[in-house]
Amino acid sequence: MALIFYGWWIVLACFLVALYVGGVLSYGFTAFFDPIVEEFGWSYTQVSIAFALRGLEMGILSPVTGVLVDRFGSRKLAFSGALIVGSALILLGMTNSLLMFYSACVLLALGHSATASTVLMTAVAHWFRKNVGKAMGFVACGFGVGGIFIPLIVSLIDMYQWRTAFIVLGVAMWALGIPLSFVHRHRPEEYGYSPDGEMALELDSIPEDEHPEQDVYFREAVRSGNFWKVCTAESIRIMITMAVITHVMPYLNSIGMSRGRAALVATGVPLLSIIGRFGFGWLGDIYDKKYVLTAAYILLGLGMLAFAYIHVGWLVLLFLLLFPAALGGTVPLRAAIIREYFGTTAFGKLIGMLFGVGAIGAVIGPTAAGWSFDNLGGYQPGWLVLAGTSVFAIVLVLRIKAPARTREEEKWG
Numbered sequence: 001m002a003l004i005f006y007g008w009w010i011v012l013a014c015f016l017v018a019l020y021v022g023g024v025l026s027y028g029f030t031a032f033f034d035p036i037v038e039e040f041g042w043s044y045t046q047v048s049i050a051f052a053l054r055g056l057e058m059g060i061l062s063p064v065t066g067v068l069v070d071r072f073g074s075r076k077l078a079f080s081g082a083l084i085v086g087s088a089l090i091l092l093g094m095t096n097s098l099l100m101f102y103s104a105c106v107l108l109a110l111g112h113s114a115t116a117s118t119v120l121m122t123a124v125a126h127w128f129r130k131n132v133g134k135a136m137g138f139v140a141c142g143f144g145v146g147g148i149f150i151p152l153i154v155s156l157i158d159m160y161q162w163r164t165a166f167i168v169l170g171v172a173m174w175a176l177g178i179p180l181s182f183v184h185r186h187r188p189e190e191y192g193y194s195p196d197g198e199m200a201l202e203l204d205s206i207p208e209d210e211h212p213e214q215d216v217y218f219r220e221a222v223r224s225g226n227f228w229k230v231c232t233a234e235s236i237r238i239m240i241t242m243a244v245i246t247h248v249m250p251y252l253n254s255i256g257m258s259r260g261r262a263a264l265v266a267t268g269v270p271l272l273s274i275i276g277r278f279g280f281g282w283l284g285d286i287y288d289k290k291y292v293l294t295a296a297y298i299l300l301g302l303g304m305l306a307f308a309y310i311h312v313g314w315l316v317l318l319f320l321l322l323f324p325a326a327l328g329g330t331v332p333l334r335a336a337i338i339r340e341y342f343g344t345t346a347f348g349k350l351i352g353m354l355f356g357v358g359a360i361g362a363v364i365g366p367t368a369a370g371w372s373f374d375n376l377g378g379y380q381p382g383w384l385v386l387a388g389t390s391v392f393a394i395v396l397v398l399r400i401k402a403p404a405r406t407r408e409e410e411k412w413g
Helices: 006-027 030-040 044-072 074-093 098-112 117-127 132-181 200-204 218-222 225-254 259-286 289-308 315-342 347-375 380-398 404-411
Strands: none
Touching: 006 074, 006 098, 006 117, 006 132, 006 259, 030 044, 030 132, 030 225, 030 259, 044 074, 044 098, 044 117, 044 225, 044 347, 074 098, 074 117, 074 132, 117 132, 117 315, 117 347, 132 259, 132 315, 218 347, 225 259, 225 289, 225 315, 225 347, 225 380, 259 289, 259 315, 289 315, 289 380, 315 347, 347 380
């Protein structure tokens, strides 16, 4: 019986970490929003700035993380990230001032940058080529499945208050993330394999000009218009999705929906995104990734329009049909396009820079949504503006040109 290719064990470890990090740090924070505001009397904008600071710090750190993961491998980054995230969550549970709250969020960003997509997708990219879309899609599903933590976090807060909830979640991060970090391996060639489980010796027998992939080095990649189009579109995507993820429960509460029902909708977003995460990743292995990504951005814009008018009952269903699929589908595709167009030589640096640029959107989105609520009488104006920005992202993705090597392969059939 054939042994399971070790790359899939790395995928499983990354999936589990993505599940927890996505559920607690990305989607679960919306459950803490109102309890924190009620205790301290801070405005929605002040709390939004804390989450934006977290995003800004992630933006500064992601390029650095990319350099480190290319140089030292994903294991050391995943280990240190789990350690820091757990510590930051415990510190959040001890918050007694706005400055301390902001500081804890910055520390959380430091750890998050080493446990999120930059490290996880780089680990997977080294171990897969033909099945990279599926492998990245499976890891991305972890972030979606993490949505199951939202009702658990809500219950934890209701039973033990938000401070205890943060401390419990911090300890759990240590218990899960630290052991899983030891599953990571840097490159398959170091263990006698090449991507997808083929023996390195077999690939070495193939003439060099027959290798289907030629890596593009970092400096050449960052001079490419393609790279910056992907980066800008990613920043728009993060601006939209982080605004929704951060404010979904406060928004739904503000239009009269109960906390329990709002939690169900918030849970539905990441859980239903699983369809997009794996489905779009699978489609990206079959069809041109550019057009598959374009379709995801179209769904994102339509989903935001439904979200803006979600007080019309049936639009809740339309929102849950469109937005989660788009949110999920863009996650594996952004990394798969970088892998396809620029190879793996500088993948960590490039994906880190991608997330760094994307973090600009993470700062703008949640803060703008909170400002809209505080100053424009509600969230709807902010949602409509964000829906409009998706059109720009669609145009950018459509203008991505196939890399020279792909055009050459098409020329010769």
